Amino acid sequence: MSFFQEPPRLGNQYDEDVLLRSYLERVLPPDLKASLEDEFRELGELSGGYFYDFQLRDWQNEPVLTQWNAWGQRVDHIEVTPLWKEAQELTAKRGLVAVAYEQKSGDRSRVHQFALNYLIQPSLDIYSCPLAMTDGAARTLVSLGNKDLVERALPHLTSRDPATFWTSGQWMTERTGGSDVGLTQTVARRDAEGWRLYGTKWFTSATTAQMALALARPEGNGEGGKGLALFYVETRGADGRMNGIQINRLKDKLGTRKVPTAELTLDGARAVPVAGLTDGIRNMASMLNVTRTWNAVASAWMMRRGLALSRDYAKRRVQFGAPLAQKPLHVDTLAGLEAEFHGGFLLAFRAAELLGRMEAGTATEEELLLQRLVTPLAKLTLGRQTVHVASEVVEGFGGAGYVEDTGVPRLLADAQVLSIWEGTTNVLSLDALRAMARGGALEALDVDARRRLAAAKDAGLRPGVVVVEDALGKARAWVMEAMKDPAGVEAGARRFAL
Ligand code: MFK
Ligand code: FAD
Incomplete structure (x- = not known):
């Protein structure tokens, strides 16, 4: 009988995500977590089921620009893909932007909002791009306090009604x-x-x-x-x-x-x-702050999607007498990627937590300094990680990973943008230096890291602690050296940031 390979499948993307669930357990108060659980589970179901299937069916559709109508008038109409049209409805109804402004989850509103997006966006074909900018625009209008524009635009940008929602x-x-x-x-x-x-x-x-x-x-x-x-x-x-x-x-x-x-x-x-x-650039900064946080969390959800598909495929693909999931070297390869993803996830959500505390007015002075530094660090680090992980994901599918209608190559092609838009790796490395130049930010990062290392030590996580202490030691040594040679600071900014 002919052999046909079973494709990878996804289950409920909330229930299957051990990392997300343990993280939410840690950072959300129990009552809040319990009250949000249904919402997370529903989006997890849509993400692994209806929208993932839709995404696979819709893979060839692309937006189409019509510049002129039949009568010679300029119309400049863009028809978006069928999936994007549904994504717009879903966004409004589920409050994928609104949650951050309703503040029902207090200073955890950003964690709440980004957890929702992390669950659903991998199946929405980068609809996160307009949402990140919509969120950034709403925050900028609020921060700059232009009353007329806030009254005019904010109700649309944060609407839960698809008929009035704007991007x-x-x-x-x-x-x-x-x-x-x-x-x-x-x-x-x-x-x-x-x-x-x-x-x-x-x-x-x-x-x-x-x-x-x-x-x-x-x-x-x-x-x-x-x-x-x-x-x-x-x-x-x-x-x-x-x-x-x-x-x-x-x-x-x-x-x-x-x-x-x-x-x-x-x-x-x-x-x-x-x-x-x-x-204008200074006034745009709160927008960049929000969109760069989206970018970091988007990198995390893209890594997670690639790994979820890879793990499932490893159970279905048999080579040399056993599923890949039983081949020690394949398992080791996936475990390394998983570890990288975990680190990235925690850094991205740390940026989200800090943004939420800043917006709710509960951030300490130290957290404000951290927020300014962690945002570019998270954006640039995860942007690079995601390209690496996506490339390994493609390879982990073998030749099928290179074939468009498996949906796998798209992960790599999409990942590559994350280190370019919203500021490239180099530009954000320089931004991180600028954040440190204001004073206090590096110290705040150091204090925060030491506090976390102490907690990790108490929890018996010694091997990880040694690795992080070593990295921090190198970063401190780099700063000491850099102070002796200011010209070398700029050239080394990227190595330092990463
Ligand atoms: C999937 C989710 C993601 C969705 C993505 C959506 C689609 C993609 C959309 C885009 O790509 S939009 C375009 C994004 N473009 C960038 O990110 C620009 C990259 N370039 C930089 O970030 C440069 O560093 C910058 C343009 C800011 C440098 O310009 P300048 O003129 O040299 O600015 P300068 O002197 O460094 O800063 C001007 C002021 O802004 C200063 O304040 P003061 O006037 O009070 O001194 C800075 O402190 C402030 N500033 C700059 N960057 C800041 C900031 N403040 C806070 N945070 C920052 N990051
Ligand atoms: P350049 O600035 O020319 O950079 C080229 C290279 O030089 C990069 O590697 C960069 O890291 C490096 N470089 C630059 N300056 C330095 C320095 N001082 N030191 C060391 N290295 C440096 N922009 C918008 O405004 N709105 C959008 O909606 C938008 N959407 C986009 C969508 C996509 C798909 C893409 C790819 C880009 C989009 N952009 C958008 C543009 C994006 O933000 C820019 O492409 C990006 O910021 C880089 O700018 P650039 O293309 O001019 O590259």
Whole structure:
């Protein structure tokens, strides 16, 4: 009889995730955890069942841009994939953004929100991209305290009703630079009715968003990031026509192919300054803080999905007389990846915890310093880890891992973006140095690490403690050396951060 290999299958992604459940047990008060358990289990079921099957069926669909209608009018309509349409409904109904703003889980609201997203997003084809930016925009409007814009946009960004829910874009990168955003060439001009933007935005993901926060230079302002201002833009007018915005094309990308990432021309787009007419980059920082935390947690959920598929496949694939799950070397390979994923998961959720405490106003001074440093460290570390883990996952499936309709290659192609967008590894390593330069952050990290090491020692986890102590010792030695040679600091920033 012919042989056919059974594909990998997923069960309930909450019940099967020992790490997530033990983590939530540790960080959520028992009553809160009990009250959220049904929600987690339902999303775990959808993620391993309905949406995973949908994702496999939907794999060939991609967003389509229609620039003109039959009568020659510019329409710039993007049709997203069927799965993305359902993801939008689900997001609103399950409060995948809203949970962080409702604050029903107090200073654990971010842990609650990110646990929900961690469970469901691996099956939603990077719909997390618009959600991260939506969340970042909501936080930025709240932080900068523009009352009119908060009243106008926040109810939409945090809505639980699919009919009124909005997503937001984040328009920073231009042809001149995505790292050095201070080179931005888009200008803002004031006329009798207000401000209008003129320029090109070179990478705008989730271009179906109803609004965006955009950087532009008010005419007459100086150069650099200080001369930029942060603007609020609604993408369409009340008549449904584009607001002085043209979508030139969708990018043809290595991965994230379900995400419509466009090049835009802004030709008189109406815009409203969010907070004054300078310091746009500083004002964008709370958005970056949120989206980089999403990026770190997204890296964790991508690693987890790859490993869940690999573990299941190892039970089904027989080579040399036994399932791979019984071959010591294959088991050892998966165990190494699992350990890497566990470390990454805990770092990403640490960033989420700190963000939640900062937003709820319960963070100590030490935690505020930690939050500023841990966010870039988590984003950059997990971004690199995920590429490595995804590559091993592909190899662990052998040739099937290289064949698109198994769904496995997509994991690697999508993982590669995590170290590029929201600031590359190098740029975030330099950001971590900047965070430390303010003083106190490295000390806060050291104190936090020592406290955790002491607890680990008490729990009898000696081998792990030795490894971490060694890494901390190296980091301290690097700082001492770096202080003697400031020129070497920049060159070594990435090694230090990782
Ligand atoms: C799946 C989940 C993920 C979803 C992803 C969504 C899709 C992807 C969308 C994108 O990729 S959006 C584009 C993301 N772009 C970046 O992340 C830009 C990367 N470049 C940097 O981060 C540069 O470091 C930066 C542009 C900030 C450098 O510009 P400057 O002009 O040299 O800024 P400078 O002087 O370092 O900082 C200006 C101010 O901002 C300073 O404050 P002051 O004016 O008070 O001195 C900084 O302290 C502050 N600042 C900068 N970075 C900060 C920050 N504050 C807090 N946190 C930070 N990270
Ligand atoms: P560059 O800045 O040219 O960087 C090239 C290399 O130089 C990198 O390896 C970088 O690490 C390195 N480098 C840069 N500066 C330094 C330095 N000082 N020291 C050492 N090394 C350095 N942007 C948006 O604004 N909105 C979006 O919605 C958006 N969506 C995106 C979606 C996708 C799929 C992708 C791939 C990108 C998206 N981006 C978006 C853009 C993204 O944020 C930028 O591509 C990224 O920040 C890097 O900028 P760059 O492409 O100009 O690369």
